[in-house]
Amino acid sequence: MSIFPSLWARVLVAALTVTAVPATFAKTPADQLIVGMSMINLLSLDPAAATGLDVSEINANLYDMLLVQDVAQPDRLVPALAERWEVSEDRKTLTFHLRSGVQFQSGNLLSAEDVAWSLQRVLKLNLALASTWKAYGFTAENAERTLRATDATTFVIELPRPTDPMLVLNTLATSPSAFILDRKKVLEHQKNNDMGAAWLVTHAAGSGAFALNDWRANDVILMSRFDGYWGGPAKLKRIVMRNMTESQSLRLMIERGDLDIAKGMSAPDIEALQKSDKVRTQTLQRGTLYYVALSVKQPMFADARVRKAVRSLIDYQGINQTVMPHYGVINQRPLPLGLAARLPDPGYRLNVEQAKAWLAEAGYPNGFKTTIRVLAEPPFINIASNLQSTLAQAGIEASIITGTGNQIYGAMRERSFDIIVGRGGGGAERHPHSSLRTLVYNPDNRDEAKLTNFQGWRTSFYSPQLNQLIESAEVEPDASKQLAQYREIQVQLDQQVGAILPVSQMTDTVLVYADVVDFQGHTAATTRYKDVYKQR
Structure with missing residues (x-):
């Protein structure tokens, strides 16, 4: 979207040139929030295609969802566009009752037809974010039947196959695909039946507290307050997001007061600013895990005793104390911290002598040679270097291979690797199945199955017993029985020595003036700025 050059001039003069002012006078405008963050991975704003934490936060301010996770208690789901919802006794139907009178930023009134069309669109376009919905049995062919409006304020989901309705509700509250679009506005810009896909790469059509004024790729995003917002107008007039990739620049500017919020800073710069009374830190726990993954296609790692040896050659405590501050906190389970179903950490520690014994029992008394693939950026490379050192103590000689995300995770998707230090998991959905489906579940271990969305498949780790337990727990209606099943899965995974060995749970540290x-x-990653203001 374009805005008048004069407005750009006023905003940029007020918000972007304050770096020329002496530090004692540097201040951002009182009615604007200036955010410094990396935008290099921001390729599209389309909710059907936009992946990544940064775009989720942007879209959370441009769009609304039916329901959201409570910011203080993520396990609690609270109303947004839907005032209330019900789940049928047979757990097959979810019915949502929408707020009346909600306006899109275009002036169009929101209806249940907009909700149905927005979610159907994700499946019909079949881009990256359709995968979660397809895991529940939704398809482009059944979308109109299973995701439908029954009247102007009632939206119904008919589950195509048995699953836990709470899992679907959590997806509606967190997935970047669950933002609701202004159907009429989008279709005005449709070309060649693309359902507005080309236009929505750089535009927005939502009902959120802020409207998109302009996005200059790898430069600036400008959003202005939407005064007709159903929840009342935001306290700030404008949000300006600047593309900043250098941690030291972020540190300097927020310390001077040239930025209100800084994201993506390095650990040393964060630690330096923790001593300043001008800035405070806020650490956010994410649902993804840093892990060491082993390919069971490799003969040595097909042996559970060797996997057990590697598990004993990870210095969990040392890595989390020296490498992970501001990146993650120790977690040795496949489930995110805080879930009721998650068992306490099993207490794995670096134990070289025990690892040597298991290697000798497996026929590798002198160790072996292998490779570790890893992104060439912290904390991944730091974890890999630490692992290389501890593996060597038991005779395992590991060469480190660095590369881009496509190269490293591409090798994992092709099942052509030895060891990978990576990050993955269920993300923001506060449900055990989400992480287990991603990290453990592997219903078809054949290469030609190409189940690349399942990281368990990527490692070639195949356990019919665990598959059956995961499938059973997903559809178990009795909450106490389901809880017991999820705990049993963790016990069995420990005993079978899964191929993905969790090391740490991801955290983000945000700096706030x-x-x-x-x-x-x-x-x-759906941080909303509606109630933010400045006290001056």
Whole structure:
């Protein structure tokens, strides 16, 4: 979207040139929030195609969802566009009752038809974010039947196959695909039946508290307050997001007061600013895990005793104390911290002598040679270097191979690797199945199955017993029985020595200038700025 050049000039003069002002006078405008963050992975704003934490936060301010996770208690789901919802006794139907009178930023009134069309669109376009919905049995062919409006304020989901309705509700509250679009506005810009896909790469059509004014790729995003917002107007007039990739620049500018919020800073710069009374830190727990993954296609790692040896050659405590501050916190389970179903950590520690004994029992008394693939950026490369050192103590000689995300995770998707230090999991959905489906479940271990969305398949780790337990727990209606099943899965996974060995759970640290009030980052990366203001 374009805005008048004069407005751009006023905003940029006020918000972007304050770096020329001496530090004692540097201040961002009182009615604007200036955010410094990396935008290099921001390729599209289309909710059907946009992946990544940064775009989720942007779209959370441009669009609304039916329901959201409570920012203070993520396990609690609270109303948004839907005032209330019900789940049928047979757990097959979810019915949502929408707020009346909600306006899109275009002036169009929101209806249940917009909700149905938005979710159907995700499946019909079949882009990256359709995968979660397809895991529940939704398809482009059944979308109109299973995701439908029954009247202007009632939206119904008919589950195509048995699953836990709470899992679907959590997806609606967190997935970047679950933002609701202004159907009429989008279709005005449709070309060649693309359902507005080309236009929505750089535009927005939502009902959120802020409207998109302009996005200059790898430069600036400008959003202005939507005064007709159903929840009342935001306290700030404008949000300006600047593309900043250098941690030291972020550190300098937020310390001077040239930025209100800084994201993506390195651990040393964060630690330096923790001593400043001008800035405070806020650490956000994410649902993904840093892990060491082993390919069971490799003969040595097909032996559970060798996997057990590697598990004993990870210095969990050392890595989390020296490498992971501001990146993650120790977690040795496949489930995110805080879930009721998650068992306490099993207490794995670096134990070289025990690892040597298991290697000798497996026929590798002198170790072997292998490779570790890893992104050439912290903390991944740091974890890999630490692992290389501890593996060597038991005779395992591991060469490190660095590369881009496509190269490293591409090798994993092709099942052509030895060891990978990576990150993955269920993300923001507060449900055990989400992580287990991603990290453990592997219903078809054949190469030609190409189940690349399942990281368990990528490792070639195949356990019919665990598959059956995961499938059973997903559809178990009795909450106490389901809880017991999820705990049993963790016990069995420990005994079978899964091929993905969790090391740490991801955290993000955000730096906030002292006069910013009511900024509360969201664990689901759907941080909303509606109630943020400055106290001056």
